Amino acid sequence: MRSFELKYADTKLYFGLNVVEKMRNHLNGVERVTIATGKNSARLSGALKDVETVLKDLELDYEIFDKVRANPTVEIADELAEFIWENGSDCVIAIGGGSVIDTAKVSSVIALSGGKAKDYLKGRKAKRFLQLLAVNLTHGTGSEIDRFAVLTHEKEKIGISIRYPDVSFDDPKYTLTLPRNQSIYTTIDAFFHAYEAVTAKSTNPFVETLAFECARIIGENLPKEQKLEEKYKLLYASMIAGIALDMSPAHIVHAIEHALSGINPKLAHGCGLALVGARAIYWIHKHCENSAKILMSLIGREVKSAEEAEKGFREFLKSVGFDERLSDYIGKDDFRDVERIVFGPLKYLLNRVSFEFTKEMLYDILEKSL
Amino acid sequence: MRSFELKYADTKLYFGLNVVEKMRNHLNGVERVTIATGKNSARLSGALKDVETVLKDLELDYEIFDKVRANPTVEIADELAEFIWENGSDCVIAIGGGSVIDTAKVSSVIALSGGKAKDYLKGRKAKRFLQLLAVNLTHGTGSEIDRFAVLTHEKEKIGISIRYPDVSFDDPKYTLTLPRNQSIYTTIDAFFHAYEAVTAKSTNPFVETLAFECARIIGENLPKEQKLEEKYKLLYASMIAGIALDMSPAHIVHAIEHALSGINPKLAHGCGLALVGARAIYWIHKHCENSAKILMSLIGREVKSAEEAEKGFREFLKSVGFDERLSDYIGKDDFRDVERIVFGPLKYLLNRVSFEFTKEMLYDILEKSL
Numbered sequence: 001m002r003s004f005e006l007k008y009a010d011t012k013l014y015f016g017l018n019v020v021e022k023m024r025n026h027l028n029g030v031e032r033v034t035i036a037t038g039k040n041s042a043r044l045s046g047a048l049k050d051v052e053t054v055l056k057d058l059e060l061d062y063e064i065f066d067k068v069r070a071n072p073t074v075e076i077a078d079e080l081a082e083f084i085w086e087n088g089s090d091c092v093i094a095i096g097g098g099s100v101i102d103t104a105k106v107s108s109v110i111a112l113s114g115g116k117a118k119d120y121l122k123g124r125k126a127k128r129f130l131q132l133l134a135v136n137l138t139h140g141t142g143s144e145i146d147r148f149a150v151l152t153h154e155k156e157k158i159g160i161s162i163r164y165p166d167v168s169f170d171d172p173k174y175t176l177t178l179p180r181n182q183s184i185y186t187t188i189d190a191f192f193h194a195y196e197a198v199t200a201k202s203t204n205p206f207v208e209t210l211a212f213e214c215a216r217i218i219g220e221n222l223p224k225e226q227k228l229e230e231k232y233k234l235l236y237a238s239m240i241a242g243i244a245l246d247m248s249p250a251h252i253v254h255a256i257e258h259a260l261s262g263i264n265p266k267l268a269h270g271c272g273l274a275l276v277g278a279r280a281i282y283w284i285h286k287h288c289e290n291s292a293k294i295l296m297s298l299i300g301r302e303v304k305s306a307e308e309a310e311k312g313f314r315e316f317l318k319s320v321g322f323d324e325r326l327s328d329y330i331g332k333d334d335f336r337d338v339e340r341i342v343f344g345p346l347k348y349l350l351n352r353v354s355f356e357f358t359k360e361m362l363y364d365i366l367e368k369s370l
Numbered sequence: 371m372r373s374f375e376l377k378y379a380d381t382k383l384y385f386g387l388n389v390v391e392k393m394r395n396h397l398n399g400v401e402r403v404t405i406a407t408g409k410n411s412a413r414l415s416g417a418l419k420d421v422e423t424v425l426k427d428l429e430l431d432y433e434i435f436d437k438v439r440a441n442p443t444v445e446i447a448d449e450l451a452e453f454i455w456e457n458g459s460d461c462v463i464a465i466g467g468g469s470v471i472d473t474a475k476v477s478s479v480i481a482l483s484g485g486k487a488k489d490y491l492k493g494r495k496a497k498r499f500l501q502l503l504a505v506n507l508t509h510g511t512g513s514e515i516d517r518f519a520v521l522t523h524e525k526e527k528i529g530i531s532i533r534y535p536d537v538s539f540d541d542p543k544y545t546l547t548l549p550r551n552q553s554i555y556t557t558i559d560a561f562f563h564a565y566e567a568v569t570a571k572s573t574n575p576f577v578e579t580l581a582f583e584c585a586r587i588i589g590e591n592l593p594k595e596q597k598l599e600e601k602y603k604l605l606y607a608s609m610i611a612g613i614a615l616d617m618s619p620a621h622i623v624h625a626i627e628h629a630l631s632g633i634n635p636k637l638a639h640g641c642g643l644a645l646v647g648a649r650a651i652y653w654i655h656k657h658c659e660n661s662a663k664i665l666m667s668l669i670g671r672e673v674k675s676a677e678e679a680e681k682g683f684r685e686f687l688k689s690v691g692f693d694e695r696l697s698d699y700i701g702k703d704d705f706r707d708v709e710r711i712v713f714g715p716l717k718y719l720l721n722r723v724s725f726e727f728t729k730e731m732l733y734d735i736l737e738k739s740l
Binding site: 002003004006007008009010015203204205206207209210213233236240247 | 372373374376377378379380385573574575576577579580583603606610617
């Protein structure tokens with residue numbers, strides 16, 4: 001398992017075992033640090049302890065803000081921004097999955113540019129931002145290497161392009177403590193970053209190189225028992241899907257999922273993608289030839305029709321032990337709300353594909369996923 | 371054929387048809403430009419005209435330095451640096467293949483940091499450098515996206531890590547005017563960037579993703595008649611091999627070739643690689659498992675031994691029409707010189723593999739390539 005460094009866009013990424021050790025090279029001139037995290041995983045994974053060791057070694061003051069939860073709200077981003085500002089921090093270290101890193105991206109902007117998180121969701125531009133280091137704890141988000149953040153405002157999840165982390169750390173050992181269902185969810189998130197990137201109008205050869213490789217690695221490793229080597233590979237797959245996503249953003253499946261988990265915040269993002277993904281693939285597959293290529297990478301055999309594509313993906317989910325249904329989280333009564341959000345604030349996501357995504361398709365996906 | 375942008379390390383790359391048009395976005399504040407190029411290809415390909423159109427549109431003063439040749443010397447880099455400095459240029463635009471871009475990298479450093487090219491070959495560090503835009507005209511160098519430059523000093527070619535271009539332009543249409551033999555040479559250069567990157571100690575999963583894909587594309591497209599679509603793919607393959615090389619630099623095959631074309635500057639770099647490559651693969655293959663993987667990507671079938679690896683690569687060269695021999699350029703009398711250079715100034719390259727490369731191996735490669 002090799003460690004390596006990669007500079008993509010504005011992010012310097014360290015990948016491999018014990019790479020948090022390299023954090024000390026990026027804290028010159030820093031006096032005060034805010035650590036942003038959630039309640040459990042930073043502690044459970046050992047990442048918080050590793051970061052604290054570096055900070056103590058360097059004799060840096062730090063404060064911990066540990067209130068970020070899954071599907072984070074604009075309010076929590078505002079609260080974190082105030083915490084950073086009041087502490088006069090020079091640097092934010094986010095330790096967590098997508099929720100934590102996304103929140104820290106927005107808060108690190110607010111701390112220096114003012115305003116409220118909801119302003120940025122509505123298009124306000126980041127003028128300045130504080131140094132942001134991200135220690136990634138899942139193998140799905142891609143947020144450690146992309147410029148996106150997703151926050152919830154009044155039950156609507158909005159994704160924005162806001163900033164890259166300055167430095168990120170992907171250490172597979174921190175993902176060993178993820179429960180099996182979370183591992184599946186987050187990997188499915190990585191898969192849909194890859195799947196949507198190559199089926200968007202904005203796809204290109206680099207996106208395809210990375211996305212097909214991501215799908216191949218997931219297909220090979222997600223069904224296995226996940227020891228450190230599998231974690232290393234799944235984390236790598238997730239990271240390159242993050243680059244693919246950054247160059248060619250997500251569309252239909254993410255739009256539907258953001259609506260769903262906006263309505264029911266207990267729905268984990270990757271779980272929501274898995275719930276509606278198979279039938280969404282059915283519709284996307286009809287219009288995008290890359291769908292067949294990426295599914296072949298995932299499941300290792302050719303799919304010759306939209307029906308086979310849907311079936312192949314359902315079987316893959318089953319093979320890794322995913323057996324949830326949309327009806328566990330959302331009822332028919334919610335469908336109108338989903339429609340309102342997908343074809344309202346999230347409509348811009350639907351324009352990223354080369355075919356017209358209709359309301360009939362949305363209802364078909366929701367009904368066949370119940 | 372899609373156009374796209376990629377930010378890797380310190381380089382912003384534009385890839386696709388007519389991307390030189392985007393150059394105008396990177397000339398704010400620039401008053402005087404030096405165009406660095408060779409005698410022919412910038413004119414023949416149409417690239418010079420496209421660049422001049424942009425500069426005239428923006429009413430920028432520019433001077434053309436067109437004295438760079440294949441296997442460029444430290445003297446020409448010094449001359450270009452003086453030209454830039456005397457013109458008081460704010461920006462260098464390199465239009466050419468690796469020779470031109472490499473020379474411009476070094477000269478753009480000297481123009482602001484002083485000294486002579488040979489000082490930088492001997493380890494002097496670049497303190498400041500002028501803005502460098504690179505319009506790449508071949509599908510092999512990788513120099514448009516890596517930090518390396520290779521210059522010749524007293525018949526010895528030395529490669530150094532010096533700087534990335536700030537902005538690069540890969541337009542496949544400029545490579546349509548490459549003669550068939552040059553197309554083969556430059557593509558073989560790209561292949562060995564990929565091959566050596568994955569067989570170096572410094573390989574990693576990202577390098578492997580890009581290098582295997584590079585080899586697959588070359589295997590599929592180099593044997594074909596090269597119209598614009600094939601050129602687009604070969605240029606893409608070369609670019610991603612450039613990233614692989616930047617992360618995991620070349621070793622044995624490049625070391626031998628640099629010695630050969632240092633001795634005989636009429637030997638094109640890619641041609642030299644092809645001449646000794648098959649037998650070099652024989653030795654590397656014995657020690658690096660990635661050799662089998664990348665050759666499978668290139669030739670589409672499994673190779674089970676070092677003998678099969680050598681044979682497979684020879685057959686590939688034959689299939690694309692390469693039929694030169696080392697004895698066309700170098701005689702047995704030169705072998706001692708090759709040994710002196712490879713095991714002298716270029717010895718550091720040999721340490722990049724995980725096995726001991728011996729003088730016996732070198733002589734075996736040279737003799738079997740005559």
